[in-house]
Amino acid sequence: MLTEKDILKKLNWFYSLEMNQVSLYHAQSKKVNDIYLKKTLERVAVIEDQHVKNIADMINQYGGKPTGVGEFVAPLSGKVAGDIIGASGTAGLLKANIALEQKAMADYRDFILKAINHQELSDLLWSNLIDEDLHTAWFSNYM
Ligand SMILES: [Fe+2]
Ligand SMILES: [Fe+2]
Numbered sequence: 001m002l003t004e005k006d007i008l009k010k011l012n013w014f015y016s017l018e019m020n021q022v023s024l025y026h027a028q029s030k031k032v033n034d035i036y037l038k039k040t041l042e043r044v045a046v047i048e049d050q051h052v053k054n055i056a057d058m059i060n061q062y063g064g065k066p067t068g069v070g071e072f073v074a075p076l077s078g079k080v081a082g083d084i085i086g087a088s089g090t091a092g093l094l095k096a097n098i099a100l101e102q103k104a105m106a107d108y109r110d111f112i113l114k115a116i117n118h119q120e121l122s123d124l125l126w127s128n129l130i131d132e133d134l135h136t137a138w139f140s141n142y143m
Contacts, residue, residue: 004062006114007062007118008059008062008064011055011058011066012066012067013107014051014108014111014128015052015067017104017107018051018052019052021045021100021104022048022052024100025042025045025048028093028097029045032093034090037090037142040138044135044138047131051128051131054127055128094139094142094143098139102136104132105129108129108132112125
């Protein structure tokens with residue numbers, strides 16, 4: 001059984017993850033020269049920012065405060081962390097982004113299974129999950 005405390009803890013994890021995605025894609029969009037990739041990263045950062053806001057709203061709804069937690073990139077390898085800032089070119093950057101999106105998707109899927117009795121929360125998790133899936137598909141297709 002998922003308690004409200006568990007839900008808030010999980011939501012704060014996603015709050016951090018989504019904030020990190022915003023800053024990552026924003027930073028990448030400033031770095032890359034490829035105009036199509038640049039514009040896409042800018043657009044994806046806007047969508048990640050919507051996730052930050054919808055997660056924050058849900059945290060408030062459960063009576064919590066969006067605080068976030070640190071070090072959520074830790075599950076990713078050092079190699080991937082290096083690629084995240086674009087050290088190994090476009091292919092490395094796309095590969096790192098796909099790894100990050102897949103980590104987010106796995107966590108959303110896991111939370112969805114646990115949040116089965118929380119309709120509004122579940123709907124939100126589904127909607128963010130599908131966005132992450134679309135990002136993954138775009139990054140994979142562009143490789
Ligand atoms: Fe997101
Ligand atoms: Fe995403």
